[in-house]
Amino acid sequence: xxxxxxxxxxxxxxxxxxxxxxxxxxxxxxxxxxxxxxxxxxxxxxxxxxxxxxxxxxxxxxxxxxxxxxxxxxxxxxxxxxxxxxxxxxxxxxxxxxxxxxxxxxxxxxxxxxxxxxxxxxxxxxxxxxxxxxxxxxxxxxxxxxxxxxxxxxxxxxxxxxxxxxxxxxxxxxxxxxxxxxxxxxxxxxxxxxxxxxxxxxxxxxxxxxxxxxxxxxxxxxxxxxxxxxxxxxxxxxxxxxxxxxxxxxxxxxxxxxxxxxxxxxxxxxxxxxxxxxxxxxxxxxxxxxxxxxxxxxxxxxxxxxxxxxxxxxxxxxxxxxxxxxxx
Numbered sequence: 603x604x605x606x607x608x609x610x611x612x613x614x615x616x617x618x619x620x621x622x623x624x625x626x627x628x629x630x631x632x633x634x635x636x637x638x639x640x641x642x643x644x645x646x647x648x649x650x651x652x653x654x655x656x657x658x659x660x661x662x663x664x665x666x667x668x669x670x671x672x673x674x675x676x677x678x679x680x681x682x683x684x685x686x687x688x689x690x691x692x693x694x695x696x697x698x699x700x701x702x703x704x705x706x707x708x709x710x711x712x713x714x715x716x717x718x719x720x721x722x723x724x725x726x727x728x729x730x731x732x733x734x735x736x737x738x739x740x741x742x743x744x745x746x747x748x749x750x751x752x753x754x755x756x757x758x759x760x761x762x763x764x765x766x767x768x769x770x771x772x773x774x775x776x777x778x779x780x781x782x783x784x785x786x787x788x789x790x791x792x793x794x795x796x797x798x799x800x801x802x803x804x805x806x807x808x809x810x811x812x813x814x815x816x817x818x819x820x821x822x823x824x825x826x827x828x829x830x831x832x833x834x835x836x837x838x839x840x841x842x843x844x845x846x847x848x849x850x851x852x853x854x855x856x857x858x859x860x861x862x863x864x865x866x867x868x869x870x871x872x873x874x875x876x877x878x879x880x881x882x883x884x885x886x887x888x889x890x891x892x893x894x895x896x897x898x899x900x901x902x903x904x905x906x907x908x909x910x911x912x913x914x915x916x917x918x919x920x921x922x923x924x925x926x927x928x929x930x
Contacts, residue, residue: 629713629716629717630690630715630716630717631716631717631718632690632691632692632715632716632717632718632719633690633691633692633716634691634692634693635915636692636751636754636755636915636918636919637674637675637751637914637915637918638674638675638677638691638692638693639660639674639675639676639677639693639694639695639747640677640678640679640688640691640693640694640695641653641656641676641677641678641679641694641695641697642678642679642680642681642684642688642694642695642696642697643678643680643681643696643697644680644681645678645680647697647729647732648678650729651729651730651733652697652729652732652733653678655732655733655736655737656676656695656736657676659673659736659740659743659744660672660673660674660675660676660744661673661676664914665854665857665872666854666856666857666872666873666874666885667874667885667912667913667914667917668874668883668884668885668913669911669912669913671912671914673744673748674693674744674747674748684696689715689716690715690716690719691716691719692716692718692719692720692750692751692754693719693720693747693750694714694719694720694721694722695722695724696721696722696723696724697724697726697732698723698724698725698726699725699726699728700725700726700727701727702727703725703726703727703731704727705726705731705734705735706724706725706726706727706731706732706734706735706736707723707724707725707726707735708722708723708724708735708736708738708739708743709722709723709724709725710722710746711723718750718753718754718757720746720747720750722743722746724736748918751918752918752921752922752925755918755919755922755923756780756922756923756925756926759780759781759782759922759923759926760780762782762783763780763781763782763783764781764782764783764784764785764786767781767785767786767787767797768780768781770787770790771787771795771810772930774790774795775810775812775900776893776896776929776930777810777900777902777927777928777929777930778926778927778928778929778930779810779902779923779924779926779927779928780923780926781797781923782799782923784799785797785798785799785806785808785923786798786799789837791837792837793811793812793813794809794810794811794833794836794837795809795810795811796808796809796837796838797809797810803908803911804906804907804908804911804913804916805906805907805908806904806905806906806916806919806920807904807905807906807907808902808903808904808905808920808923808924809833809834809837809838809901809902809903809904809905810900810901810902811833811837811900811901812893812898812899812900812901813829813833813899813901814897814898814899815892815893815894815897815898815899819892819899821860821867821869821890821892821899822858822869823856823857823858823869823871826858826869826871826888826890826901827849827851827856827871827873829899829901830849830888830901830903831848831849833901834846834847834848834849834875835847835848835878840877840878840879840880840882841880842879842880843879844879845877845878845879845880846877846878846879847875847876847877847878848875848876848877848878849873849874849875849876849886850873850874850875850876850883853874854873854874855873856871856872856873856874857871857872857873858870858871858872863889863891863925863928864927864928864929865928865929866891866892866928866929867891867892868889868890868891869888869889869890870887870888870889871887871888871890871903872885872886872887873885873886873887874886875905882907882909883907884905884906884907884908884913884917885905885906885913885917886903886904886905886906886917887903887904887905887917887920887921887924888901888902888903888904888924889901889902889903889924889925889927891927891929893929900929902924902927903924904917904920904921904923904924905917905920906920
């Protein structure tokens with residue numbers, strides 16, 4: 603009897619303590635595939651100008667891919683279908699009608715229902731104002747979701763990294779880069795490193811190389827392609843005699859932009875690679891930086907090879923790794 607009273611007293615004390623403690627809730631992690639966006643609006647609006655305006659932005663084909671794929675895949679659902687499983691999706695665009703609102707409002711609500719979620723709410727009185735507001739944000743909204751997917755890739759890399767490979771690259775090239783544990787350094791040649799992650803179907807590769815900085819170096823796309831072709835012809839042979847990796851310029855010319863990236867002016871090039879003397883090919887992306895202190899140009903580039911398959915998200919995955927690259 604005495605023991606029973608002691609146990610009951612302990613249980614009561616624990617219950618009282620628990621009720622006095624502040625309640626905490628753990629936010630779920632956003633789910634869904636990279637490159638997917640859930641659009642919440644009525645079926646009527648989706649089939650009309652509101653849906654057309656979204657498709658005009660996200661259904662354009664990505665450049666520099668072997669297969670036609672849209673920038674992102676849109677999946678429309680009506681408001682009654684916006685229940686918990688859809689509320690936890692990684693990328694959401696929500697159209698909210700507010701009749702009293704004089705003009706549309708574009709608002710980003712990160713982590714609204716889940717961690718690592720990008721939630722865009724566009725409130726407007728009608729479809730016309732929705733389209734007007736969306737057009738004003740046309741460039742920024744696609745970059746917003748693409749950047750969010752990239753940051754999720756980078757976040758996943760940070761959990762398991764190849765510290766040995768990172769140090770080897772740092773010691774050799776004086777760069778910093780987050781290298782996932784699945785990626786192995788296959789070769790170190792003359793100022794050239796080949797890193798890869800291979801499955802039965804896919805090859806994800808990363809090259810790191812450098813070349814001297816001269817008075818004529820300007821990081822134009824033509825110069826980057828010329829140096830790339832020279833380096834790859836020397837270091838990346840194919841399986842057939844005389845074959846080697848090079849750049850596709852006849853049917854799909856690379857695109858380039860110059861951005862400030864990790865504190866350094868950087869030329870970012872997206873294009874297609876091919877195997878001279880063979881029939882292999884796929885997308886690539888390269889980040890070239892001028893290292894004034896060491897009088898050199900350092901290029902980190904990634905490529906994907908998976909024949910007869912869409913590879914949009916795979917090359918974006920690889921670019922997530924390259925995005926962590928900086929000069930030391």
